Amino acid sequence: LAKTTQPISMDSYEGQEVNITCSHNNIATNDYITWYQQFPSQGPRFIIQGYKTKVTNEVASLFIPADRKSSTLSLPRVSLSDTAVYYCLVGGGSMDSNYQLIWGAGTKLIIKP
């Protein structure tokens, strides 16, 4: 089972770009990398998913190096409302892999004015 390591917490300021790096040394060939955002007492919200290189959507970018042993979530021009916990997960590459996803404690991101 792949396990991820993320910083416990990060601070930044409004308008800055924030990069959160996740390491996943034991990622399997079929595994995808998925990031979720969670506000207090709410369900996690899907942000972005990728397999290799770079993926971009309307809210974030995901950078994955060739060895896929790490990934970086990039949030451009953050605002106070981006204060949340961000989770990095690997898995989902096969029909029986959802339940093998292990959620760590995530990265608590605090955005300051």
Add this chain to the structure above:
Amino acid sequence: ETGVTQSPTHLIKTRGQQVTLRCSSQSGHNTVSWYQQALGQGPQFIFQYYREEENGRGNFPPRFSGLQFPNYSSELNVNALELDDSALYLCASSFVPGRTQYFGPGTRLLVL
């Protein structure tokens, strides 16, 4: 397209009681997973249902059980509630097992 919904939003029970939590999956999704999230921790996988059959289970005792119905909605039942069962219970649906999961708002359970 409707998202994942859960009911109730909050619940208070006492030790030893039983509770049933409900989840409606996102339209077109036939897979539902349940998670328990204690305060300050990441979600912990309880079990997953795919086409009305249990498709995988985490490290939870048998007093945690579930059902999935023909319309792919699901129930989580917990018997003999313990104080440590107090948590946010999350339901997530996906198109099929292994695909991206989309979460509901959760049910906050407090056991006194």
